[in-house]
Amino acid sequence: MRITGIRATPVAVPYRADEIWAFGRRHGQISVLIEVTTDEGVTGLGEAAAYPSAEIVLAVLRGLEPLVLGEDPFAVERLVRRIDLVGTWHHVKATSPAIAAVEMACWDIAGKVCGQPLVNLLGGRFRDRVECFYYVARSSPGEIAEEAKRATEAGFGTCYLKVGSDDPRTDIERVAALRDGAGPGARLRVDANEAWSPGAAVRMVRELQRYDLELVEQPVSGRNLAEMAYVRNRIDVPLLANEASWTRHDQLAVIRAGAADVLSVDNQMDGGLLNLKRGAGICEAAGLPVVKHSLGELGVALAAAVHAIAATPNFRYANQAYGALLADDVTAGFGGGIESYVDGCVPVPAGPGLGVTLDRDKVDSYAELYRTRGAEFSFGDPGALSAAHALPKF
Template identity: 85%
Template sequence: MRITAIRATPVAVPYRAEEVWAFGRRRGQVSVLIEVETDEGVTGLGEAAAYPSADIVLAVLRSIEPLVLGEDPFAVERLVRRIELVGTWHHVKATSPAIAAVEMACWDIAGKVCGQPLVNLLGGRFRDRVDCFYYVARGEPEQVAAEARLAVKSGFSTCYLKVGSDDPRADVERVEALRDGAGPDARLRVDANEAWAPGTAVRVIGELARFGLELVEQPVSGRDLAEMAYVRGRIDVPLLANEASWTRFDQLAVIRAGAADALSVDNQLDGGLLNLKRSAGIAEAAGLPVVKHSLGELGVALAAAVHAIAATPNFTYANQAYGALLADDVTVGFGGGIDAYDQGCVPVPTGPGLGVTLDAERVARYAELYREEGAAFTFSDPAALTRSHALPKF
C-alpha cells in the first residue's frame, strides 16, 4: 500500500461563547481537515489545529508532500523520521500540527486495514473512556457561575477557567464565582498563560488557593525553568507546565529542573500520537502525571487523542477538550458540543481506525464559512490591538 494524495480542507466552526485568554479572544475553531489517500482505496483522516494559522499548516502540508507521497502509511516511524530529518522539519515547532495530522491519518489507515480501533494498535485499553474538563468561558462573575452550574449539571467533575486578566482582582472574583457555581466538590483548574511575574504569581495564587484549586497552569514564563521552580516551591497549589512543555524534549528539561508537578502533552505540538506516548512515558518515569493539552480541536483530532489517552496509564487528570465551547462539529455522531460527553467523559470509539466519519454537508458548510470569515476566527481582539502588551503583564 502506498500514499497517493493528501487533500486538505480548512474549516471554521463557531463557538457558542468566545474563548478569552490573557492576550486576546477567538469566536470559533479553525482546523485543517486532511484526507490521506492510498492506491488501495483506503483513506485516512487527520486534523491539524490552525496553529499559528491555517495558511502555515497548508504551506507545511505542501512542503512535506514530496516526502509523503509514495510512502507506506503503515511505516509511521519511518515516515515521520523522513519528514523530520530529511525534510529538516524537526527544527521548527510551528510545523508540528501539519505533521501530526499526516501521522494521525496514517494511524487511521492502519486501523481500518486491520479492522481494529486505534486504541488496540497503541497498547490496548487501559480505560474505556477519557475524562475531560469543562472549559468555562471567561466573562463577568455571574456568567462564570452560571457556566459552572451548567458544567456540574452536565456531569463534568472538573472546571477550567482562564485567568491572567488585566486586573488580578478580577481573576479572584471570577474564581470565587466559579467555586460558588460549581459547588464544593468540583475540581477547579486555572490557566494564566504566562501572564504573571514570579512575585505576582506567588501572591495571586496564594489568594486563589482558598478556593481549593486542583492545578494552576503556567502562571509564569515557560522559557525560564528556574523561575517556574521558584514559584512551585512557594505555592500550595500543584503547578502544571504547558507553554514550557510543548515537546518531549521540553518536558525532559522541566523534569530535570523540578519545575512542575504535572505536564501538559499534545500530539499536535510534538508531531504525532507516538510522540504523545513518548512524552507520557518520560513523565511516568519521573513519577509525574500528564494532561492532554489542546490548541482547539474538532471530532477527528479529539477521537485520535482519546484513543491514545485510553491506552496510556498516567493520564490521571481531566484533559483539555473544546466540547463546552463548540456549537457544532464536522463528524457523524462524535465530537461537537456538550451533548457528546457522558458525565464529562468521551467514550473510546469502537470502529476501525479513528472510528469517526466526516459529515460531508457540515464540512462543506464550515469550509465555506472559513472562506468567507476565516480571518475573524483567529485569536484577535480589536481592543487588544490598540494596546501595547508586555509579557508578563504583572
C-alpha cells in the same frame, strides 16, 4: 499500500461563547481537515489545529508532499523520521500540527485495514473513556457562576477558567464565582497563560488557594524554568506546565529543572500520537502525571487523542477539550461538541481506525464559512492588537 495524495480542507466552526485568555480572544475554531489517500482505496482522516495559522499549516502540508507521497502509511516511524530528518522539519515547532495530522491519518488507515480501533494499535485499553474538563468561558462573575453550575449539572468533575486579567482583583472575583457555581465538590483549574511574574504568581496563587484549586497552569513564563521552579517551591497548589512542555524535549527539561508537578502533552505540538506517548512515558518514569493540552480541536482530532489517552496510564487528571465551547462539529455520530460527553468523559470510539466519519454537508458548510469569514475566527483580537501588551502583566 502506498500514499497517493493529501487533500486539505480548512474549516471554521463557531463557539457558543468567545474563548478569552490573557492576551486575546477568538470566536470559533479553525482546523485543517486532511484526507490521506492510498493506491488501495483506503483513506485516512487527520486534523491540524490552525496554529499559528491555517495558511502556515497548508504551506507545510504542501512542503510535506514530496516526503509523503509514495510512502507506506503503515511505516509510521519511518515516515515521521523521513519528515523530521530528510525534510529537516524536526527543529521547527510551527510545522508540528501539519505533521501530526499526516501521522494521525496514517494511523487511521492502519486501523481501518486491520479492522481495529486505534487504541488497540497503541497499546490497548487502559481505560474505556477519557475524562475532560469543562471549559468555562471567561466573562462576568455572574455568567461564570451560571456556566459552572451548568458544568456540574452535566456531570463534569473539573471546571477550567482562564485568569491573567489586567486587574488581579478581577481574577479573584471570577474564581470565587466559579467555586460558588460549581459547588464544593468540583475540581477547579485556573490558567494564567504566563501572565504573572514569579512574585505576583506566588501572591495570586496564595490568594486563590482558598477556593481549593486542583491545579494552577503556567502562571509564569514557560521559557524560564528556574522561575517556574521558584514558584512551584513556594505554593501549595500543584503547578501544571503547559507552554513550557509542548514537546517531549521540553518535558524532559521541565523534569530536570523540577519546574512542575503535572505536565501537558500535546500530539499536535509534538508532531504525532507516538510522540505524545513518548512524552507521557518520560513523565511516568519521573513519577509525574500528564494531561492532554489542546489548541482547539474538532471531532477528528478529539477522537485521535482519546484513543492515545485511553492507551496511556499516567493521564490522571481531566484533559483539555473544547466541547463546552463548540457550537457544532464536522463528524457524523461522534462530535467534538458537548453532546459527545458522558459525565464529563468521552467514550473511546469502537470503530476501526479513529472510528469517526466526516459529515460532508457540515464540512462543506464550514469550509465555506472559512472562505468567507475565516479572518473572524483567528487567534487575533482587534482589541488586543490595539493595546501594548507585555509579559508579564504585573
